[in-house]
Amino acid sequence: MINRRKFLRHSLCAAGATLLAAELRAGIPLAAARPLVISTWAPNVKANAAAWEILAKGGKALDAVEKGVMVPEADPEDTSVGYGGLPDRDGRVTLDACIMDEKGNCGSVMCLEHIVHPVQVARLVMEKTPHVVLVGDGALQFALANGFKKENLLTASSEKIWKEWLRTSKYDPGDTMKYMKEKRSAGGKDNHDTIGMLALDAMGNISGACSTSGMAFKLHGRVGDSPIIGAGLFVDNEVGAATATGVGEEVIRICGAHTVVEAMRYGKSPKEACKLAVERMYKLRKGSIEDKQIGFIAVNIAGETGAYSLKEGFTYACRFSDGLDVVRSADYLI
Numbered sequence: 001m002i003n004r005r006k007f008l009r010h011s012l013c014a015a016g017a018t019l020l021a022a023e024l025r026a027g028i029p030l031a032a033a034r035p036l037v038i039s040t041w042a043p044n045v046k047a048n049a050a051a052w053e054i055l056a057k058g059g060k061a062l063d064a065v066e067k068g069v070m071v072p073e074a075d076p077e078d079t080s081v082g083y084g085g086l087p088d089r090d091g092r093v094t095l096d097a098c099i100m101d102e103k104g105n106c107g108s109v110m111c112l113e114h115i116v117h118p119v120q121v122a123r124l125v126m127e128k129t130p131h132v133v134l135v136g137d138g139a140l141q142f143a144l145a146n147g148f149k150k151e152n153l154l155t156a157s158s159e160k161i162w163k164e165w166l167r168t169s170k171y172d173p174g175d176t177m178k179y180m181k182e183k184r185s186a187g188g189k190d191n192h193d194t195i196g197m198l199a200l201d202a203m204g205n206i207s208g209a210c211s212t213s214g215m216a217f218k219l220h221g222r223v224g225d226s227p228i229i230g231a232g233l234f235v236d237n238e239v240g241a242a243t244a245t246g247v248g249e250e251v252i253r254i255c256g257a258h259t260v261v262e263a264m265r266y267g268k269s270p271k272e273a274c275k276l277a278v279e280r281m282y283k284l285r286k287g288s289i290e291d292k293q294i295g296f297i298a299v300n301i302a303g304e305t306g307a308y309s310l311k312e313g314f315t316y317a318c319r320f321s322d323g324l325d326v327v328r329s330a331d332y333l334i
């Protein structure tokens with residue numbers, strides 16, 4: 001049950017209060033707004049469906065986001081996450097992931113190689129160690145010690161794209177994103193990008209998870225926003241949660257997901273809060289980020305969702321009830 005006093009005390013947002021009043025007038029319990037799951041990017045309807053299997057049975061948001069994120073991680077066609085993810089400039093597939101629950105428990109792995117499901121390793125870091133983050137070889141050792149199998153994550157098609165890129169070896173995040181977009185549309189697939197997933201379960205608890213192979217052709221060892229708690233993902237069960245996608249360096253500079261959650265704490269709706277973060281980023285970086293994309297999605301404890309991006313083209317997938325997938329295009333700034 002949502003603690004209504006707490007809800008009102010934090011005065012989440014005018015829209016949230018209106019929703020609450022309307023629900024109370026109509027005699028609809030707040031639970032009507034949940035469970036729900038939202039993810040960055042339209043193709044992640046498949047990931048939402050996997051998460052929904054848990055949520056629909058009254059399961060925990062934490063289990064739902066882990067299971068959901070594992071879908072693109074295992075999909076070789078998804079070139080931005082897990083198996084089949086595009087490699088760094090040295091041809092190494094290095095993965096970043098994190099997970100956070102309603103109690104502020106969190107775990108993260110950065111620059112992890114050879115493991116198909118980094119989100120599961122991140123969860124184990126959270127549950128089995130006194131730490132929050134494990135990186136590189138240490139993360140791999142930890143995964144292997146916990147029964148994960150070492151695998152080759154570089155698929156033939158990702159290797160081919162990398163070899164093609166090597167001919168120019170030009171790296172610029174904006175350019176790389178454009179290049180990847182062209183590649184994807186040439187292959188007829190809309191299969192980007194980092195997955196950030198947020199779920200609100202029937203008990204009123206929120207959890208989130210994020211997983212990516214990061215920017216294609218990055219320097220070896222580069223880590224983006226996605227596995228950084230507060231940048232790529234943040235959850236505060238008194239307020240809501242947010243997650244990000246796009247050029248991670250820009251998200252890190254403004255502690256993106258945390259900024260969104262704090263804006264919700266002080267009264268913004270999820271969409272307004274995402275917009276505030278994008279505007280802050282643009283104010284800081286105008287002139288340098290026009291060729292890049294950054295997007296946020298958010299949910300508050302009343303079950304309202306929203307998103308906003310820097311540029312046109314950011315989509316997100318929502319599931320609010322059995323079998324009903326909703327894909328939305330985020331509003332954008334420039």
Ligand code: ASP
Pocket residue numbers: 080193194212213214215223224225226244245246247248249
């Ligand atoms: N945020 C990811 C990163 O910077 C990439 C992405 O979302 O496309 O590693």
